[in-house]
Amino acid sequence: MSSENDRAGSRPTADATVRAAVAAIAARSEIAHRLELGATEAVLRSVVEAAVALFEAEAASIALHDPNRHVLVFSVAAGEQGEGVVGMEVRPDQGLVGYVFSTGQALAISDVASDVRFGRGFAQTTGYVPRSIVAVPLVDDAGTIGVLEVLDKRSESAFSLRDVELAGVFARQATVAIRASRVERDTATLIRTVISGLAGEDAAPGGVDALVAAALEGLGGDDDPLWPLVEQIAAVRRASPEQLELVTAILGVLARQAARTRGRRSAVERRVGFGGAASGQAGRGSE
Amino acid sequence: MTGQILPAWSEPFVGSGGDALLRLPPLPSIDRGWAMGGSDGTGVTVAIVDSGVEREHPAVGGKLIRSVKVEPGTTPEGDPVVSDDPEGLDVVGHGTACAGIIHAIAPGADLISVRVLGPDNRSKGIVFAAGLDWAIRQGVRVMNLSLSSRSDALFGLFHELADQAYFANVLMVCAANNVPGNSYPSLFASVVSVAAHDRPDPAVWFYNPHPPVEFGAYGVDVPVAWRAAGRTIATGNSFAAPHIAGYAARIRAKHRDATPFEIKAILAATATPPG
Numbered sequence: 061m062s063s064e065n066d067r068a069g070s071r072p073t074a075d076a077t078v079r080a081a082v083a084a085i086a087a088r089s090e091i092a093h094r095l096e097l098g099a100t101e102a103v104l105r106s107v108v109e110a111a112v113a114l115f116e117a118e119a120a121s122i123a124l125h126d127p128n129r130h131v132l133v134f135s136v137a138a139g140e141q142g143e144g145v146v147g148m149e150v151r152p153d154q155g156l157v158g159y160v161f162s163t164g165q166a167l168a169i170s171d172v173a174s175d176v177r178f179g180r181g182f183a184q185t186t187g188y189v190p191r192s193i194v195a196v197p198l199v200d201d202a203g204t205i206g207v208l209e210v211l212d213k214r215s216e217s218a219f220s221l222r223d224v225e226l227a228g229v230f231a232r233q234a235t236v237a238i239r240a241s242r243v244e245r246d247t248a249t250l251i252r253t254v255i256s257g258l259a260g261e262d263a264a265p266g267g268v269d270a271l272v273a274a275a276l277e278g279l280g281g282d283d284d285p286l287w288p289l290v291e292q293i294a295a296v297r298r299a300s301p302e303q304l305e306l307v308t309a310i311l312g313v314l315a316r317q318a319a320r321t322r323g324r325r326s327a328v329e330r331r332v333g334f335g336g337a338a339s340g341q342a343g344r345g346s347e
Numbered sequence: 348m349t350g351q352i353l354p355a356w357s358e359p360f361v362g363s364g365g366d367a368l369l370r371l372p373p374l375p376s377i378d379r380g381w382a383m384g385g386s387d388g389t390g391v392t393v394a395i396v397d398s399g400v401e402r403e404h405p406a407v408g409g410k411l412i413r414s415v416k417v418e419p420g421t422t423p424e425g426d427p428v429v430s431d432d433p434e435g436l437d438v439v440g441h442g443t444a445c446a447g448i449i450h451a452i453a454p455g456a457d458l459i460s461v462r463v464l465g466p467d468n469r470s471k472g473i474v475f476a477a478g479l480d481w482a483i484r485q486g487v488r489v490m491n492l493s494l495s496s497r498s499d500a501l502f503g504l505f506h507e508l509a510d511q512a513y514f515a516n517v518l519m520v521c522a523a524n525n526v527p528g529n530s531y532p533s534l535f536a537s538v539v540s541v542a543a544h545d546r547p548d549p550a551v552w553f554y555n556p557h558p559p560v561e562f563g564a565y566g567v568d569v570p571v572a573w574r575a576a577g578r579t580i581a582t583g584n585s586f587a588a589p590h591i592a593g594y595a596a597r598i599r600a601k602h603r604d605a606t607p608f609e610i611k612a613i614l615a616a617t618a619t620p621p622g
Contacts, residue, residue, distance in 0.1 A: 152471070153464040159398055159439040162464045162471050163494035166525035167441075168582035170568070194582075199528055203472075203498055221525075221543055221567050221582055228526040 091290055101136060103237035108138040111210050111230045115223065118212035119188065121145050122198070122234055123157055125205055132161055132207065141188040141211065156195055157207045164204045166196040166228060170218035194219040196227045198235045208234060377616040383597035388453025391600045393489040393592060394482035395449070396475070397442030400460035402435025406447030406572035408454060411435055416462040417478040427477035432462060439464070440574035444581060445493050445589040447572030452549060452593025455600065459487060463494075472498040479508045479532075483517050488599045491592040492538075493522040493585035495530035505531035513537040518595050518607040522588035523560040534559045539595065539611055543567055543587040552591060554618035562614065564590035 104122050111120040119142030123132040131149040152158045160167055170192035190211040198206040208231045213219060219227075296307050392412070402411045416432040419425075437443040437460075446458055463478035464471070475496055482490055490512065496505060509532040512519050521533035523542045533540045540559055543566020544551065553563040566587030573579040591614065598613050599605065605613065 154438055156439060159441055159464065164497045164524060164526075164530065165494050165522065165585055166583060167585060170580040170582075171578075196526055199497055199526065201499075218568055218580060219582060221545060224525050224582060231526065 100237050100241035104136045104234055105138065107230050107234045107237070108136050108142070108208070111208070111227065112139040112142070114226070114230075115194075115210050115219075116214045117210045118142075118190070118214065119145075120208070120210040123150065123161075123207050123209070124198075124238070125152065125161065132157060135206075139211070141190075144188060156193060157209060160195040160197050160207045160209075161204055164197045164199060166194070166224050168192070168194040168219035168221075168224050192218050194223050194227050196224065196231045198231050198238065200235050200239050205235065205238060377613060379617045382613050382617045383594060383601055386453075386597040386601035387455035388593070388596035388600045389455030390603075391453070391455075391489065391596045392457045392459055392485070392487045393449055393453070393491060393596050394459045394461055394485065394487040395442050395446050395491050395589075396461045396463055396478050396482060397437075397445055397491070397493055398439035398464055399432065399437035399442045399462035400435065400446040400458065401437040401440075401443045401572075401574055401576070404437075404443050404447065404572050404574075404576055406450060406578075407443065407458065408450050410450055410454070410456065410458045411446065411460060412457045414460040414462070415481065417474045417481065419474055427474045429477060429481045432460070435460065436462070437574045438462070440572075440577070440579070441493065441585065443574055444571035444579075444586060445491050445592075448549070448569070448586060448589035449491060449593040449596065452590060453596040453600070456489075456593075456596040459485060472496045472501045476501060476504050476508060479505075479512070479519075483508065483512050483515050487517060489518045489520060489592050489596050491520050491589050492532070493588050495521060495524055495533045497524075497528060497530055499529060502529075502531055506535060508532065509535040509537050513607050516606060518599070518610050520588050520592040520595060522584040525584050537607065539591055539607075539614065541566075541588040541591045542584045543582070549590055551619045552594070552614070553621060554615040561611070562591050562618070563587065566590075 108120040108122055111117065117139060119137060119139035121134050121137035121142050123134045125131075126133050130152060132152055134145045134148045137143055137145050150157050152161050156167065156169060159165075188211070192213060193209055193211055195207055195209040197204045198208060208227060210219070210223075210227055213223070296304065299307065399416070400407060400411050400414065402414065414432040414435040415429050417427050417429050419427055421428075442460060442462070446460070449456065449458065459482065461478040461482050463475045475494070479490070479492075509519060519532060519538040521538045521540050523533050523540050524530035532538050536558065539562060541562045541564055542560045544553060544563040545567035546565065547568065549565050551565060555561050555563060564587040566584055567582045568580050569582070569586040571579060571581045571586060595610050595614065598610055602609075602613070
């Protein structure tokens with residue numbers, strides 16, 4: 061490193077420039093990640109809540125495939141009888157949900173409880189044994205990524221073929237949300253790839269992790285005052301347009317005040333590298 | 348050019364080769380009595396490629412003559428492994444439901460279960476394809492596929508298998524997927540693709556002259572066999588396809604020389620009139 065510095069004099073080396081750029085990207089990605097954290101889940105939850113309302117169902121839930129562990133994990137649920145299922149896992153080659161996942165084939169089953177062993181072990185651990193189920197796959201370009209199931213229509217004893225189709229519409233909504241979050245995950249993967257490329261073949265095991273950690277070092281730990289702000293911004297994203305306008309105006313005032321009183325870039329701006337954009341926003345807001 | 352060399356594939360249509368063509372009965376004379384009257388499917392073997400079939404289930408009537416399971420290879424590059432499944436298990440109930448429907452319509456037909464549920468996304472399409480390949484090689488005359496693959500990466504492989512089945516005189520009866528999008532082999536021209544109608548009558552099936560889904564059979568609120576000697580009520584194209592598979596088995600038992608294409612034509616000719 062020192063020999064490179066000698067050659068390049070005071071100018072940063074190409075390697076250092078790339079590292080700085082990657083660090084900035086990693087920082088932005090981490091912030092974007094925190095901003096989105098919960099957003100996908102919020103959309104998925106709204107999908108199952110809408111499904112419960114539309115079908116007048118006792119419960120609805122979405123199980124997503126974890127490709128690393130080959131299990132389907134129930135991520136969100138709605139309805140009075142649904143909550144118990146969140147966090148539970150099923151194997152893709154077992155049970156109705158597993159079948160729908162494995163085959164991509166949507167199904168509706170009723171009179172479930174009359175079959176004493178039909179998924180009953182699982183159903184009982186959730187504290188709820190359904191009478192009827194409609195289960196549809198979540199399908200994106202890469203294949204089936206999960207299953208949406210709706211349990212027990214209150215008004216009727218069974219789900220119709222039309223219900224199967226309607227559930228398919230909900231499943232597509234959920235798939236779009238998941239795909240968006242996957243793009244974000246891909247960015248994180250890309251960053252790791254770039255960093256590991258920079259580390260070169262000589263990188264010791266764990267070296268990439270160390271480089272990622274170094275790139276994110278400037279962001280501080282979980283107790284950094286930046287993160288509550290990021291979380292607040294994430295929450296504000298769900299506000300109405302009028303509320304957003306108000307929040308933007310308030311932030312503009314605060315930003316101008318900060319600029320006057322501190323006379324230097326705030327810690328947040330310096331760490332994040334958002335200073336230019338933030339002050340630009342504030343400047344426009346004041347004109 | 349000697350004049351004696353025929354273009355490729357044209358032999359059956361030229362000179363004495365034409366004798367092979369004089370078999371197709373005129374469609375208007377076909378009715379269900381001619382097509383399958385007196386036939387219960389005896390002598391025909393139907394493969395059920397699904398979640399397994401519960402051998403002892405009363406709805407299967409003791410007609411399950413063999414059960415195999417297909418599992419992913421032990422290495423990521425390894426071919427799937429087909430092995431006997433002597434217990435005759437159904438890990439879901441779905442395959443038993445299909446077997447029960449087929450047996451109710453064609454009680455004389457023998458049944459073979461090919462269990463193909465892969466444990467993860469990567470293996471399931473390959474496992475399914477290996478199950479089809481195995482079943483085609485067993486000389487079954489009808490295959491019931493109440494499942495399909497959405498993998499575009501496997502389009503070519505499934506297309507090849509559909510052709511392989513067609514040329515080997517195996518009729519593939521496939522449930523159309525309930526949700527839109529690609530699904531193979533159910534969208535291939537050589538297969539009999541089936542969706543559900545809601546008339547509670549197993550003997551009602553419709554022909555749709557607008558492919559890809561050419562047949563509609565009973566698939567809404569169908570009382571079906573389920574695992575653990577159970578029964579349930581099920582809705583889905585999955586349960587429509589085995590109705591057509593059952594009738595196809597009866598036709599095949601009565602008209603031994605008929606080919607998959609002819610069976611499809613007979614099914615179309617004997618379909619319930621619309622309305």
